[in-house]
Amino acid sequence: LSDRLQTVFQKLGSKGKLTEDDVREAMKQVRLALLEADVNFKVVKDFVAKVTEQAIGEEVTKSLTPHQQVVKIVHQELINLLGTDNVPLQESRPGPTVIMLVGLQGTGKTTLSAKLALHLRKKGRRVLLAACDIYRPAAITQLESLGKQLGITVYSEPNSKHPPEIATRAVELAKKELYNVVIVDTAGRLQIDEPLMKELEDIDACVQPIERLLVVDAMTGQEAVRVAETFNQRVKVTGLVMTKMDGDARGGAALSVRSVTGVPIKFISSGEKIDLNTLEAFHPDRLASRILGMGDVLSLIEKAEEMYDAEQAKRMEKRLRKGKFDFEDFLSAMHQMRKLGPLQQIIGMIPGLSQLARDEELVSEKQLKLIEAIIFSMTIEERRNPELIKGSRRERIAKGSGTSVQEVSQLVKQFQQMQRMMKQMGKQMGGKGRGGRGG
Ligand code: GDP
Numbered sequence: 523l524s525d526r527l528q529t530v531f532q533k534l535g536s537k538g539k540l541t542e543d544d545v546r547e548a549m550k551q552v553r554l555a556l557l558e559a560d561v562n563f564k565v566v567k568d569f570v571a572k573v574t575e576q577a578i579g580e581e582v583t584k585s586l587t588p589h590q591q592v593v594k595i596v597h598q599e600l601i602n603l604l605g606t607d608n609v610p611l612q613e614s615r616p617g618p619t620v621i622m623l624v625g626l627q628g629t630g631k632t633t634l635s636a637k638l639a640l641h642l643r644k645k646g647r648r649v650l651l652a653a654c655d656i657y658r659p660a661a662i663t664q665l666e667s668l669g670k671q672l673g674i675t676v677y678s679e680p681n682s683k684h685p686p687e688i689a690t691r692a693v694e695l696a697k698k699e700l701y702n703v704v705i706v707d708t709a710g711r712l713q714i715d716e717p718l719m720k721e722l723e724d725i726d727a728c729v730q731p732i733e734r735l736l737v738v739d740a741m742t743g744q745e746a747v748r749v750a751e752t753f754n755q756r757v758k759v760t761g762l763v764m765t766k767m768d769g770d771a772r773g774g775a776a777l778s779v780r781s782v783t784g785v786p787i788k789f790i791s792s793g794e795k796i797d798l799n800t801l802e803a804f805h806p807d808r809l810a811s812r813i814l815g816m817g818d819v820l821s822l823i824e825k826a827e828e829m830y831d832a833e834q835a836k837r838m839e840k841r842l843r844k845g846k847f848d849f850e851d852f853l854s855a856m857h858q859m860r861k862l863g864p865l866q867q868i869i870g871m872i873p874g875l876s877q878l879a880r881d882e883e884l885v886s887e888k889q890l891k892l893i894e895a896i897i898f899s900m901t902i903e904e905r906r907n908p909e910l911i912k913g914s915r916r917e918r919i920a921k922g923s924g925t926s927v928q929e930v931s932q933l934v935k936q937f938q939q940m941q942r943m944m945k946q947m948g949k950q951m952g953g954k955g956r957g958g959r960g961g
C-alpha cells in the first residue's frame with residue numbers, strides 16, 4: 523500500500539518521467555564533476571551506473587527541468603552514500619576508552635589527536651595522549667608540545683623502540699590514574715609498507731582500541747581507495763576523519779573511502795590550528811554539495827522548489843478563503859508537509875515531543891496513511907465534490923482502500939466539518955490578503 527501511496531504522491535506535481543536520454547545527458551556532467559573532485563574512477567563508474575538505472579523513469583517534479591531533477595537525485599544519492607550525520611565516538615565501559623589513529627604520514631594524525639583530546643575534555647573526559655610514533659624525527663616532541671600547550675598529559679618513552687609496548691603502558695597508566703580516554707597517535711609512512719601495517723596490528727592486539735580511526739587527507743587523489751582498503755584489512759577501521767577540508771580540495775576522497783570501507787565519517791578537520799572550531803561533526807549534505815561542485819545548480823533547484831511551494835501555498839490559501847478546499851487540496855497539503863520529512867521525524871524535532879515520536883502508535887502516521895488510502899480510492903470528481911460520496915460510493919471507496927464504510931463515512935463527515943470551519947475562518951480573515959506559507 524505504501525508503495526502505491528508513494529507513486530501517487532509523486533504524480534501529484536509531475537510532468538512526466540525521466541527518459542534515458544535525459545538521464546544519460548545529465549550524468550555526463552555528474553561524472554565529470556565527480557572525477558574533478560578526485561573521486562576514485564571505479565567508485566564514480568559504479569555510482570553513475572547505479573544512479574542512472576535508478577533515475578530513468580522517475581517522475582519529474584513540476585518545478586524542475588529534467589536535468590535539474592537528475593542532479594537532485596544524484597545529490598540525494600551522494601548524501602545517502604556518504605552516510606549518517608554526526609556518528610558519535612564509542613566509549614568503553616568500564617574505561618579507559620582507547621582510540622587509535624591510523625593513516626599515512628602527514629595526513630594530520632598528530633594534529634587530530636590533540637583536537638580530539640580537546641573535544642573529549644570538553645565532554646568531561648580525562649584524556650591521556652600516547653606518543654607511539656617513534657620514527658618521524660621530532661614526532662614525540664610535536665605531541666608533547668601540543669600537550670603542554672593544551673594542558674593535556676602525554677605519555678611517551680623516548681628510548682623505547684616498541685610502539686605496542688608504549689601503547690600498552692599508556693593504557694596501564696590510564697587505568698591506574700583513572701583517565702577515561704587514551705588516544706594513541708601512531709606513525710605513518712608516505713606509502714603503505716608491511717612493517718608499518720604489522721606494527722599497527724600489534725598495537726591493535728595489545729590495547730584493543732574500541733575506535734580505530736582512519737585519518738584521510740582531503741587532498742588525496744585516486745589512491746585513497748587502495749590506502750583505505752589496506753588499512754581496513756589490517757586494523758578493522760571503525761570510523762573516518764577527513765582532514766584539511768579548509769583547503770581547496772573538493773574532498774572526493776571522502777566518497778571513495780567511505781564507499782569502499784562502508785565505515786562512517788565521524789569528523790571533519792579543517793585547519794592547522796588546534797581548537798574546537800577546526801574539528802567539526804560530519805554533515806553529509808554539505809560534503810555532498812562540495813563534492814558535486816554544482817553549487818549554482820543546487821541552489822537553483824532549491825529556489826525553484828521553494829517558489830513552487832510558495833505558489834502552491836498561496837493557491838491553497840485562496841481556495842481555503844473561498845471555502846473551496848476539497849480532498850485534492852487536502853492531499854496536496856499533506857504532500858507539502860511530507861517534504862519536511864516523515865511525520866515521526868518532524869515531531870521528533872519539536873522539543874518536548876521527541877519522546878512521543880519514539881512511540882509509533884501515538885504518532886498517527888498510520889492514521890494519516892489510512893486517510894491517504896481512502897482519498898486515493900476516490901475518483902477525481904469525488905475529491906472535488908465530497909458531498910457526492912454517499913451510499914454505494916462509500917462502499918466502493920472502502921473496498922478500494924481496504925477500510926470500512928464507517929471509516930470512509932467518518933472521514934467525509936470530518937472533512938465536511940473542517941470545510942465549514944474553514945469557510946468561517948476565511949470570512950473572518952476577510953480581504954487581508956497576506957500570503958503566508960502553508961504547510
Ligand atoms: P601526521 O603525520 O599524520 O601526524 O600529520 P600532522 O598532524 O603532523 O600534520 C601534518 C601537517 O598537516 C602539519 O603541518 C599540520 O599542521 C597540517 N594539518 C593537519 N591537519 C590539518 C587541517 O585540517 N588543515 C590544514 N590546513 N592543515 C592541517
Ligand code: MG
Pocket residue numbers: 631632633655661707708
Ligand atoms: Mg604524527
